[in-house]
Amino acid sequence: MSGTPIVVIPGSAAPDAPAPATPRHLPNRGGPANPSADALKAKFAGAVQRVEVIWGETSVYVERLKLGEMVQWLHDDPSQRYDYLSDVTAVEYRDPEQPIEVVWHLRSLPYRRFLRLKVDLPLDGKTPLEVPSVWGVYKGADWMERECYDMFGIRFAGHPDLRRILMWEQYHEGFPLRKDFPLRGRFSRAEQLRQALAANPEARYSMEELTVAQAFEDLPEAMRKRLLGGERTGE
Amino acid sequence: MSTKRTVNVALGTSGLDEQGRPRRAPLTMNEGGTVTTLEPPPALEDALELEGEHMLINIGPQHPATHGVLRLVLELDGETVVRCIPHIGYLHCGFEKIGEYRQYNQVIPWTDREDYLNSIGNNVAFALGAERLFGIEITPRCTVLRVIAMELSRIISHLVWLGTTCIDIGAFTPFLWAFEQRERVYELLERWVGARLTTSATRVGGMAADIPAGWMDQLQHFIKTFPKTVDEIDRVLTTNGIWVGRTVGLGVMSADEAVNYGLSGPMVRASGVAFDVRRDFPYLDYETYDFEIPVGTNGDVYDRFLVRMEELRQSTRILAQAATRLPDGPVNSDDHRVVLPPKSKAMSDMESMIHHFKQVMEGPRPPLGESYVAVESPKGEKGYYMVSDGTAKPVRWRIRPPSFVNLSAIGKMVEGHLLSDVIAINASIDIVMGEIDR
Numbered sequence: 001m002s003g004t005p006i007v008v009i010p011g012s013a014a015p016d017a018p019a020p021a022t023p024r025h026l027p028n029r030g031g032p033a034n035p036s037a038d039a040l041k042a043k044f045a046g047a048v049q050r051v052e053v054i055w056g057e058t059s060v061y062v063e064r065l066k067l068g069e070m071v072q073w074l075h076d077d078p079s080q081r082y083d084y085l086s087d088v089t090a091v092e093y094r095d096p097e098q099p100i101e102v103v104w105h106l107r108s109l110p111y112r113r114f115l116r117l118k119v120d121l122p123l124d125g126k127t128p129l130e131v132p133s134v135w136g137v138y139k140g141a142d143w144m145e146r147e148c149y150d151m152f153g154i155r156f157a158g159h160p161d162l163r164r165i166l167m168w169e170q171y172h173e174g175f176p177l178r179k180d181f182p183l184r185g186r187f188s189r190a191e192q193l194r195q196a197l198a199a200n201p202e203a204r205y206s207m208e209e210l211t212v213a214q215a216f217e218d219l220p221e222a223m224r225k226r227l228l229g230g231e232r233t234g235e
Numbered sequence: 236m237s238t239k240r241t242v243n244v245a246l247g248t249s250g251l252d253e254q255g256r257p258r259r260a261p262l263t264m265n266e267g268g269t270v271t272t273l274e275p276p277p278a279l280e281d282a283l284e285l286e287g288e289h290m291l292i293n294i295g296p297q298h299p300a301t302h303g304v305l306r307l308v309l310e311l312d313g314e315t316v317v318r319c320i321p322h323i324g325y326l327h328c329g330f331e332k333i334g335e336y337r338q339y340n341q342v343i344p345w346t347d348r349e350d351y352l353n354s355i356g357n358n359v360a361f362a363l364g365a366e367r368l369f370g371i372e373i374t375p376r377c378t379v380l381r382v383i384a385m386e387l388s389r390i391i392s393h394l395v396w397l398g399t400t401c402i403d404i405g406a407f408t409p410f411l412w413a414f415e416q417r418e419r420v421y422e423l424l425e426r427w428v429g430a431r432l433t434t435s436a437t438r439v440g441g442m443a444a445d446i447p448a449g450w451m452d453q454l455q456h457f458i459k460t461f462p463k464t465v466d467e468i469d470r471v472l473t474t475n476g477i478w479v480g481r482t483v484g485l486g487v488m489s490a491d492e493a494v495n496y497g498l499s500g501p502m503v504r505a506s507g508v509a510f511d512v513r514r515d516f517p518y519l520d521y522e523t524y525d526f527e528i529p530v531g532t533n534g535d536v537y538d539r540f541l542v543r544m545e546e547l548r549q550s551t552r553i554l555a556q557a558a559t560r561l562p563d564g565p566v567n568s569d570d571h572r573v574v575l576p577p578k579s580k581a582m583s584d585m586e587s588m589i590h591h592f593k594q595v596m597e598g599p600r601p602p603l604g605e606s607y608v609a610v611e612s613p614k615g616e617k618g619y620y621m622v623s624d625g626t627a628k629p630v631r632w633r634i635r636p637p638s639f640v641n642l643s644a645i646g647k648m649v650e651g652h653l654l655s656d657v658i659a660i661n662a663s664i665d666i667v668m669g670e671i672d673r
Contacts, residue, residue, distance in 0.1 A: 022519065055367050055368070055606050139644075140643065140644075141497075
């Protein structure tokens with residue numbers, strides 16, 4: 001059969017990459033850090049705030065506005081080659097004094113390295129909840145950044161299409177994963193039901209979709225009037 | 236959009252050309268008995284020149300071929316997709332939020348319900364993440380049992396993928412064969428943990444239960460007989476003209492694109508990138524097992540099918556090795572800060588009683604810290620990121636859902652393809668909406 005996939009055996013990564021093994025007996029703090037942390041320190045001296053190794057995983061805390069540049073360098077530099085973005089997310093602590101952390105998990109597939117980048121966003125009302133988007137480096141960041149925005153309200157500067165993804169467009173109760181958001185939502189069940197019943201069931205397409213496909217003219221006149229009057233549509 | 240590729244078709248139909256692409260079928264019969272075929276469709280460039288209105292078409296959320304409540308809004312030029320806007324979130328339940336209000340062991344039932352085709356694999360992944368956060372080591376027997384659990388769940392998930400994709404593309408028989416075998420795996424799981432779908436099989440530091448007597452014989456019988464079904468499905472599909480015609484050259488992702496879009500699992504391997512978490516970032520001693528990582532060449536739907544078929548065989552290989560090396564000994568860790576001490580000791584030994592009391596009343600408490608543990612789920616890199624502030628409940632529990640990231644590339648994959656191919660491409664991603672929306 002010509003279609004049989006090629007089967008590869010371990011060993012296709014960069015030759016100086018260490019043979020991976022299941023990590024055991026990791027210390028809570030300390031231990032060998034990912035060499036990329038030192039490389040980042042050397043390259044971006046002022047922008048690296050601190051490096052922590054927790055359970056064998058290296059976290060690098062970086063300057064908010066320098067992040068885009070650093071990720072670009074990690075991706076492009078032949079000694080780093082972080083070509084894979086595993087995850088973008090955020091952490092808010094129960095203690096309101098602690099800043100929100102935005103977390104990027106990067107992988108270097110050729111060197112088999114794993115690196116965590118973090119940006120602190122203090123909740124002092126002065127720092128904007130905004131970090132640079134890495135969409136220009138990793139296309140996979142698209143939905144992950146949208147989800148992070150949807151759940152935490154953190155804006156990603158430079159993202160081409162930053163809108164809600166899991167919650168619907170007109171959702172205005174806030175950002176569900178923030179600690180000031182109650183587990184059962186802000187509104188009572190009765191109010192949530194009332195809002196659901198008051199939603200416009202005709203609105204199936206967003207305005208963006210309607211303009212793209214020139215389907216706006218096909219809508220019933222009453223609906224066109226309402227949309228032109230500024231009514232927001234559903235997804 | 237299509238890539239040149241030649242597949243030797245065994246059960247071919249006359250409707251295929253040398254590339255395995257379907258020919259136009261004769262559509263009308265004239266009075267004299269002659270057959271009129273349609274004009275060949277214009278090439279894409281010409282089609283774009285035609286002044287035509289684009290049409291908006293809506294697939295889902297209630298559509299069987301979207302594998303759940305996925306909604307795709309497609310902008311069509313004739314029958315060609317110009318743009319695809321996916322809408323998700325219809326199944327959003329806030330798992331991550333709920334996890335912040337539960338103790339670690341109480342989160343495990345929630346992991347069943349996100350990627351419900353891989354529930355026991357999620358249980359294992361969560362337990363691994365929590366164990367790193369607690370800083371405890373699991374016993375050798377538990378390690379091997381978890382490998383068995385992960386590979387069984389990979390087989391279930393791939394069989395469901397195979398069956399439902401066959402249905403989407405129009406083949407019914409392999410669906411029945413696949414689901415028959417899936418039923419046998421569920422019987423194994425039911426005998427082990429008492430549940431079929433929502434297994435909740437692991438605990439932090441061990442498993443909910445050891446395997447019952449005679450279970451290994453049943454597993455060995457499964458390992459021996461299961462590859463026959465894979466071969467049968469292989470024989471029916473791999474060289475089947477219709478199957479090849481409906482899958483080759485669709486949804487192509489190059490190797491660089493696949494990595495850049497964050498694809499993982501069979502999706503990235505079909506594009507020729509040998510990224511497998513089991514090998515590159517091992518856990519559960521996977522580096523000591525002898526298995527191979529299948530990769531494709533073209534990164535189309537057909538390659539994804541081939542990769543998953545081969546993974547079924549490799550999983551069976553790993554299962555056979557795990558079954559022979561399963562050691563005796565305890566299943567649960569003896570670290571009684573996390574694992575409950577046996578009842579007899581809790582009633583007779585002061586220290587055990589204190590551990591028992593603390594665990595039941597307060598719950599086990601990990602030290603300050605965070606952990607990101609990723610496993611190779613059937614869909615790709617499944618990661619659990621947990622942050623502890625020293626209390627019994629995680630301050631953040633993040634699921635890195637592989638099908639969420641894989642699905643985010645669908646707009647790129649379906650562009651320029653026909654409407655009917657959207658179904659095949661969507662099926663090839665192997666999405667589970669429970670995991671995407673969480």
